[in-house]
Amino acid sequence: xxxxxxxSVNGKSYERMVEPRTxxxxxxxxELAMTGxxxxxxxxxxxxxxxxxxxxxxxxxTMLACQAxxxxxxxxxxxxxxxxxxxxxxxxxxxxGLQCGFCTPGMIMNAADLLSNNANPTEHEIREALEGNxxxxxxxxxxxxSIQNAAAKMSAATV
Amino acid sequence: MTFIGKSIKRVEDKRFITGQGKYTDDxxxxxxxxxxxxxxxxxxxxxxxxxxxxxxxxxxxxxxFTGADxxxxxxxxxxxxxxxxxxxxxxxxxxxxxxxxxAMHAGDAVAMVIAETYGQAKDAAEMxxxxxxxxxxxxxxxxxxxxxxxxxxxxxxxxLAFDWELGNAKDEVDAAIENAHHVTTLEFINNRVxxxxxxxxxxxxxFDTSNDKYTLYTSTQNPHLVRLLLCAFVLGIxxxxxxxxxxxxxxxxxxxxxxxxxxAMVIWGSNQIKRPIKWTAERSESFLTDAHGRDHRTKAxxxxxxxxxxxxxxxxxxxxxxxxxxxFAPAVPTYLHGTLLQGLYTxxxxxxxxxxxxxxxxxxxxxxxAGRPEATYLLERLMDTxxxxxxxxxxxxxxxxxxxxxxxxxEPGYQTQxxxxxxxxxxxxxxxxxxxxxxxxxxxxxxxxxxxxxxLLGIGFSTYIEACGIAPSAVVGALGARAGLFESAQVRxxxxxxxxxxxxxxxxxxxxxxTFAQIVADRFGIPLEDVDxxxxxxxxxxxxxxxxxxxxxxxGGSAIVKSIDKVIEKGTxxxxxxxxxxxxxxxxxxxxxxxxxxxxxxxxxxxxxxxYVPHNYPEGLEPGLDFSSFYDPANFTYPFxxxxxxxxxxxxxxxxxxxxxxAVDDVGNVINPMIVDGQIHGGLAQGIGQALCxxxxxxxxxxxxxxxxxxxxxxxxxxxxxxxxDRTVTPCPHNPLGVKGAGEAGCIxxxxxxxxxxxxxxxxxxxYDVQMPITSEKIWNILNDDSGETEE
Numbered sequence: 001x002x003x004x005x006x007x008s009v010n011g012k013s014y015e016r017m018v019e020p021r022t023x024x025x026x027x028x029x030x031e032l033a034m035t036g037x038x039x040x041x042x043x044x045x046x047x048x049x050x051x052x053x054x055x056x057x058x059x060x061x062t063m064l065a066c067q068a069x070x071x072x073x074x075x076x077x078x079x080x081x082x083x084x085x086x087x088x089x090x091x092x093x094x095x096x097g098l099q100c101g102f103c104t105p106g107m108i109m110n111a112a113d114l115l116s117n118n119a120n121p122t123e124h125e126i127r128e129a130l131e132g133n134x135x136x137x138x139x140x141x142x143x144x145x146s147i148q149n150a151a152a153k154m155s156a157a158t159v
Numbered sequence: 160m161t162f163i164g165k166s167i168k169r170v171e172d173k174r175f176i177t178g179q180g181k182y183t184d185d186x187x188x189x190x191x192x193x194x195x196x197x198x199x200x201x202x203x204x205x206x207x208x209x210x211x212x213x214x215x216x217x218x219x220x221x222x223x224f225t226g227a228d229x230x231x232x233x234x235x236x237x238x239x240x241x242x243x244x245x246x247x248x249x250x251x252x253x254x255x256x257x258x259x260x261x262a263m264h265a266g267d268a269v270a271m272v273i274a275e276t277y278g279q280a281k282d283a284a285e286m287x288x289x290x291x292x293x294x295x296x297x298x299x300x301x302x303x304x305x306x307x308x309x310x311x312x313x314x315x316x317x318x319l320a321f322d323w324e325l326g327n328a329k330d331e332v333d334a335a336i337e338n339a340h341h342v343t344t345l346e347f348i349n350n351r352v353x354x355x356x357x358x359x360x361x362x363x364x365x366f367d368t369s370n371d372k373y374t375l376y377t378s379t380q381n382p383h384l385v386r387l388l389l390c391a392f393v394l395g396i397x398x399x400x401x402x403x404x405x406x407x408x409x410x411x412x413x414x415x416x417x418x419x420x421x422x423a424m425v426i427w428g429s430n431q432i433k434r435p436i437k438w439t440a441e442r443s444e445s446f447l448t449d450a451h452g453r454d455h456r457t458k459a460x461x462x463x464x465x466x467x468x469x470x471x472x473x474x475x476x477x478x479x480x481x482x483x484x485x486x487f488a489p490a491v492p493t494y495l496h497g498t499l500l501q502g503l504y505t506x507x508x509x510x511x512x513x514x515x516x517x518x519x520x521x522x523x524x525x526x527x528x529a530g531r532p533e534a535t536y537l538l539e540r541l542m543d544t545x546x547x548x549x550x551x552x553x554x555x556x557x558x559x560x561x562x563x564x565x566x567x568x569x570e571p572g573y574q575t576q577x578x579x580x581x582x583x584x585x586x587x588x589x590x591x592x593x594x595x596x597x598x599x600x601x602x603x604x605x606x607x608x609x610x611x612x613x614x615l616l617g618i619g620f621s622t623y624i625e626a627c628g629i630a631p632s633a634v635v636g637a638l639g640a641r642a643g644l645f646e647s648a649q650v651r652x653x654x655x656x657x658x659x660x661x662x663x664x665x666x667x668x669x670x671x672x673x674t675f676a677q678i679v680a681d682r683f684g685i686p687l688e689d690v691d692x693x694x695x696x697x698x699x700x701x702x703x704x705x706x707x708x709x710x711x712x713x714x715g716g717s718a719i720v721k722s723i724d725k726v727i728e729k730g731t732x733x734x735x736x737x738x739x740x741x742x743x744x745x746x747x748x749x750x751x752x753x754x755x756x757x758x759x760x761x762x763x764x765x766x767x768x769x770x771y772v773p774h775n776y777p778e779g780l781e782p783g784l785d786f787s788s789f790y791d792p793a794n795f796t797y798p799f800x801x802x803x804x805x806x807x808x809x810x811x812x813x814x815x816x817x818x819x820x821x822a823v824d825d826v827g828n829v830i831n832p833m834i835v836d837g838q839i840h841g842g843l844a845q846g847i848g849q850a851l852c853x854x855x856x857x858x859x860x861x862x863x864x865x866x867x868x869x870x871x872x873x874x875x876x877x878x879x880x881x882x883x884x885d886r887t888v889t890p891c892p893h894n895p896l897g898v899k900g901a902g903e904a905g906c907i908x909x910x911x912x913x914x915x916x917x918x919x920x921x922x923x924x925x926x927y928d929v930q931m932p933i934t935s936e937k938i939w940n941i942l943n944d945d946s947g948e949t950e951e
């Protein structure tokens with residue numbers, strides 16, 4: 001049995017029939033072929049699948065696709081505005097905040113939520129906010145710098 | 160313009176930060192099916208029967224394979240042979256693609272279910288009934304060698320895969336220890352850790368019936384090696400009919416070097432069902448089947464004279480191999496561990512003895528550092544403990560024992576007691592610089608003041624050496640490697656002067672597409688964006704040995720330089736013809752050939768175009784500007800460094816907080832400092848993780864009880880400080896770039912520095928030995944109750 005869901009992803013409306021057990025992350029990856037959102041674990045521990053649900057960070061493996069009915073989802077694919085990178089994307093590039101790139105989409109989405117609530121976080125606040133996202137490559141050092149860099153960029157833009 | 164030594168931003172970033180990276184699990188092929196493996200829940204069990212009749216009737220099931228279906232196929236091979244001391248051949252039991260009669264570890268694959276969707280494959284897998292007869296299991300290497308221990312493989316009595324020794328005569332070493340002023344003895348377990356690349360392993364097998372050709376997409380660090388092993392040793396299919404692609408790979412840390420059974424199963428299976436098969440591990444499967452790291456149980460003794468000079472070192476290690484010998488496993492506790500026990504010290508007598516033992520656990524193989532972290536842990540724990548016991552300063556003790564400076568050019572390399580000859584080294588400056596950065600002069604006073612106010616501060620040191628880019632092939636062959644350890648690179652200058660480079664190295668986070676392009680752009684004097692680096696596809700790249708052991712730049716980069724040199728040599732002939740000058744009168748710089756002392760020149764682009772449009776062309780010279788090279792280094796490279804950790808241990812909770820971490824590394828010349836720093840950061844985090852939180856826990860029945868991210872603790876962002884790093888530069892004398900390798904350094908030096916710091920913090924309590932991982936629970940128990948037990 002399949003159920004019908006309709007939701008918005010990166011500003012575009014989608015209507016699909018899905019198995020009720022389909023997780024939101026699998027819906028994004030398999031139904032919509034948006035493979036920027038990654039799966040790194042089976043216990044909602046790694047954060048690689050983080051997206052924004054109505055502007056709030058969410059591990060998309062913790063939600064069934066049908067629970068996202070009527071909601072607005074933003075994935076890493078929706079962060080840039082055409083060729084203009086989001087300040088977080090630009091900052092991760094400038095500060096070498098990624099190596100293998102696998103955790104990066106989740107890191108950026110989680111950081112977007114952080115910065116929308118706290119425009120100028122301390123290092124400690126950034127570290128606490130990233131507590132649900134594993135990175136095995138960077139030791140987090142340059143991820144912290146990336147988010148600080150993005151915070152500065154975004155603050156400057158809103159002044 | 161020069162690109163060497165510049166922190167150029169990475170060219171590969173764009174696809175990753177926009178969600179366009181292409182990892183194996185992102186690839187979808189027409190008609191693709193999905194596989195789920197049924198794995199033994201028991202660590203050791205007879206398989207009485209496997210009933211697939213109900214599962215076969217489940218919706219969407221395409222095919223189910225069991226051990227009986229693949230019984231005639233070879234197992235996955237081991238790539239390194241280390242024979243017994245007495246000459247007997249290494250025990251190498253078959254590692255079957257699916258087990259038929261007996262499961263050797265929890266996670267051993269019993270059946271493969273292929274269905275239209277992954278959900279259907281999982282549903283059907285649940286319906287397979289396997290009748291197991293559980294047997295007693297053994298998980299500890301030392302216990303596995305004891306009389307009466309469970310036997311993992313019927314044909315390996317005593318569970319010993321091989322034993323091995325190296326160094327000076329044992330009785331000489333024993334005598335020196337016997338007669339020494341002071342002997343420090345430690346027994347420790349170098350804890351088993353799980354590499355945990357955040358991308359789970361994944362493989363897609365595709366058999367194309369139109370041309371009888373196979374394609375394997377796999378999350379690998381070395382596609383060509385996987386192809387060789389798959390074709391020549393497992394399936395016996397012709398190599399030219401197999402393409403292996405390692406697309407974007409989400410971290411490896413060693414665990415994706417090896418050829419795994421699942422890769423062979425999706426390839427073999429795709430020909431059986433004539434459809435592509437995708438398998439992607441769930442994290443719990445990764446815990447059970449990605450090769451683990453470390454797991455040494457060691458006793459080591461270091462003997463000193465009254466001034467603190469090291470007189471001798473003796474070590475014995477039980478190395479846990481797991482249930483099967485993984486691809487490089489035998490090399491890790493031997494040629495990558497025993498050979499590093501000289502460290503940075505002038506120790507005149509060294510003897511090391513290793514027992515490599517089978518247990519009912521997942522295989523252990525190379526994990527970031529591979530043997531060298533174990534060697535460094537052994538040496539550096541001994542050094543700090545000896546300093547404590549002899550009431551000497553741990554930094555001073557090291558300075559006293561450092562090998563004097565040698566550059567490997569005018570001064571010869573340093574011949575160790577354990578086979579290796581170091582290339583170049585200058586060890587005092589790294590520790591001196593680290594002490595400056597720490598502010599060591601003031602630290603002891605701060606520590607005392609902290610203690611007076613009830614705080615336990617500790618400082619720990621580690622000075623390490625590592626061996627990277629292991630080579631040359633003839634030497635590693637003599638040591639048991641069943642492969643060469645060279646690298647290949649092709650530099651193809653296109654007619655318009657743009658350059659495509661095909662490298663046998665593989666990037667899974669290291670930034671090859673940037674660093675390699677810097678070398679090429681620099682040597683040709685062309686813009687960086689005119690260079691493209693192609694890697695990870697056996698159809699595009701002629702051959703490759705892949706990326707591990709910090710070898711990419713030293714070996715793979717040098718191969719690129721060889722091809723660059725050939726291009727310039729041929730280009731000079733063409734330029735001489737165009738300029739009507741002799742080759743000797745030309746110089747090549749900044750992207751053009753100039754007749755010395757004149758303004759007559761011809762550009763790189765003009766020469767490349769001429770080579771493909773050879774109308775006005777040197778007689779007898781072949782058209783084209785495209786060269787391949789194989790580079791087989793003269794020696795290993797030997798990076799080194801000094802790491803210092805400062806920790807605070809909270810008495811009330813036993814919690815260790817890493818306050819500062821200082822790393823001064825010498826990785827030879829540096830092409831991209833930003834990328835090298837990033838490599839160091841990542842290595843540090845992994846090494847610190849091993850010290851403080853990581854480690855597998857197997858129960859007595861052989862279950863991996865912490866086999867998930869809920870249970871296995873890895874450093875998170877709020878567990879670590881910003882790192883303080885610096886470097887010195889001692890070029891490698893034997894490769895054209897003077898580089899040594901940076902991928903593993905952080906992981907090698909950091910672990911003992913952290914443990915030593917915790918021991919220093921606990922020294923007021925007379926505690927000097929706690930086993931890793933040093934969790935708050937362990938410390939709390941030790942501080943509160945010597946028995947290690949707590950009362951409710």
